[in-house]
Amino acid sequence: MSTYIPPLEDMQFVIEQVLDAPASWRAQPAFAELDGDIAREVLEQAARFATEVLVPINGPGDKQGCRWSPEGVKTPDGYPAAWKQFVEGGWPALACDPEVGGQGLPNLLNAALFEMLCASNHGWTMYPGLLHGAYEAIKATAVGEIRERYLPKVVSGEWLATMNLTEPAAGSDLGLIRSRAEPLDPRPDGSIANGDRMAITGNKIFISGGDQDMTDNIVHLVLARLPDAPGGTKGLSLFLVPKFMPDGTRNNAWCDGIEHKMGIHGSATSQMRFERAEGWLLGEPHAGLAAMFLMMNAARLHVAMQGLGHLDAATQKAVRYAQERVQLRAPLRPADVPAGGGPDRIEWHPAMRRILLTLQAQSEGARVLAYWIGVLLDESEHHPDEARRRHCTNLVALLTPVAKAFLTDLGHRGADDALGVFGGYGYVHEYGVEQHVRDSRIAMIYEGTNEIQAIDLVMRKLLDSPRRSDALLAEIEAEAAACTADGLALEAGALTAQIATVRGALEALQAARAADPEAPLRVADDVLHGLGHTMLAWAWARSSRCAPRHASPAQRERKREVARFGLQWLLPAAQWRWQRVQDWALPLPWVRT
Missing domain, CATH: 1.20.1410 (I/LWEQ domain)
Known part of the structure; x- marks a missing residue:
């Protein structure tokens, strides 16, 4: 009962007909050679990975969860192998710049990819969920050897990345962050520059993928304060802190435990401790929040796709169940169904029809909105006309909080309504819909x-x-x-x-x-x-x-x-x-x- 079937037909209809994305691509030199055939092939291969690799390990991974020990975190069985296939397929590099090893495909296709990944296995998808944002932050800020060493590994997915913001006393109020950074090679004049080597000390909580056994190294992006930094958010700087140093030695970045959560059990939500962990400044001093927002904005769009993925997957399960389950006599039957005795499919009962149509209408409308933001995001970055780029940038800025909040709300409440279609069976793990209710709730909380x-x-x-x-x-x-x-x-x-x-x-x-x-x-x-x-x-x-x-x-x-x-x-x-x-x-x- 936990099968998810990527809605390729509807995805293609939205991309090609409703939004006419191929025409948008033709107007952008970066995508001039991309057409509907290539896009369809990308979606079909993504659907194959989602259904053949991720769906089978979703339910078992939810039941098994992650396991912590002082030696590190073990993800559920099948997670590392799935990641290896994901990397071999080139999926982490899908929407990255070809100049740094990416495939250079549109953000729109990346959004469609993540809709399928989240619908198939939200817990597993948490690991690559922050990877594109880390790519954006490192690409925009890292210099010299730091850029050359870490950016290609993040683009390819050989190394995963984390975003370390939240602290025990600083949740949404980042101005309260107390983690500190000290120069390891101080200059006589006290100046600090991009790329300087630092010692990072502090504690972070709720860090997705803070430790895992899927990649040989982890690239932590950490917000902390330099000496004499001003208070509040204006005193935050961004640092790159690897789990393992370039010479192979273990850095002093430790996972002290993982949270036992309501959902996304396959995601290692970690408590992190940095004890003079070695890292490097990314960007200018005290400009860390602006750099981190490159990562957070990408993450918020991915979270919107989590809402859509849960909504669509739960809708599919509810519709299939309602077509199979028979109960009572419906007041009316469809015109093409011969008259006869009951019981009837529950999809024919007015109360169920309303729920199912609501789920379908919300899912299909949300897909159009989310994919349109993908089109706008691509044009804001690549369109040759400056006025068009500025117009699209304004729309993306306005619609990003709407997409993140509204689609995750639809996803969670829609999954809850879908559970009701199953009656008591919806409350049973084997039917798959209750996991959507649990997993989807976090998306309304994190990333703002x-x-x-x-x-x-x-x-x-x-x-x-x-x-x-x-x-x-x-x-x-x-x-x-x-x-x-x-x-x-x-x-x-x-x-x-x-x-x-x-x-x-x-x-x-x-x-x-x-x-x-x-x-x-x-x-x-x-x-x-x-x-x-x-x-x-x-x-x-x-x-x-x-x-x-x-x-x-x-x-x-x-x-x-x-x-x-x-x-x-x-x-x-x-x-x-x-x-x-x-x-x-x-x-x-x-x-x-």
Whole structure:
């Protein structure tokens, strides 16, 4: 019951028809030679790896979990062998620069790859989940011998990487970080430069892959403070600290234990101790947070794919079960089903139909949104027109917190709804859906909790940068006009209404900030979920408009049907979110006992 089948047909439909990514690739010299055939082959090979290698070790790995000892961490059986196959297939290098050993393929295809990996085996996927972000950080900051030694190993996947931010007293508030770094070769004038050798001391917690037996070395990226660094986040620097030094000696970077978690049992979530561990400064002194954000932003997009992966995998399981399970008599049967006695498939019962259609509409809409961000990310980096790059950069900045928070929320709550389709069997491990509920919950917490994503969206991306919301609304207006031209009144009307709603909400937010500095923060979560639904509306409308391009006649009708279900049944549920934004002056009492 735990089988996952990558939705290649829908992925290809979104990439080629809904988003017309091949046309975008042709406009970018970096991808000019890439076409739909190559992209399809990449997706097919990725699907084969996911289903043949990762799916079989997902359930057993969840039950076995990681094992810690003073000698190191042992990952579940099959994990190291799967990683070896992943590296041999060249997958870590998929979206990396060819000049440093990468394949130079689009971030869009990398996003599709990670959707399949996460849906197949979230615990295993945690290990490569930070690798591309580490590549970005090292590529942007490392110099000289450090760059030459470590960047190729990270690109190829020969060595895995970690991101060491969180400390016992510094969770989301990185300004409280106390880990320190001291120059090992101090200059007489006290100056410090990129690449200088350092001794790192401190403790970190919740470090994914802090130790493992899948690679011969681990590249730790660590935030710490140089001597006399200013307080707060402006005093943080970034350091590269390997598990093993270039001469093969063991560095003083130790895993003191692993967390016993609700889910992702195959991921070694580690407590790390650095005792004058040797490392090197990456980038300029006190500029570590900016360098780390290169890694964190990539990680947040990967986390969004975790939400989508869980949502789609759980949806598949629920639909298959509902088609096989028979219970009671349904009030109506599909027109092509002959009349007869019960019991009937539970998929025919109205309550189940609503749940299953909700899951399908959310999954397909979320895929369009996530893949569009992939297209925008590629154009923001590679498009030859500077104005287009700037436009796409603004959209990516605005949509990243929405994707991270909204898609992970959909993934967890969708998995929970899918479990309900199974009844009591959903609570049983062998059916596979309860693992999605457990594994998906963490994605709402790490890489910046969803509440922090909402604050970032409202305070930095909307209120302080109105040009970003203007750019997004212009995209939605263009889709509404396209729907109108194709005679799709329902789709065009829904988008036009959303545009007016978002503009009204932004006006209310500006008024709220002027009257009460706390008010935008009180309704930030509502803004994010409201905008998330707006983006689903855009995705559903675009899918409906492009439905006639689908290769399958049956899917043409189904695509439009599911999209319209989303617009008619699901979109109105967001209205209370927007209403709460308008009612920003409502008091929020203090918590008392």
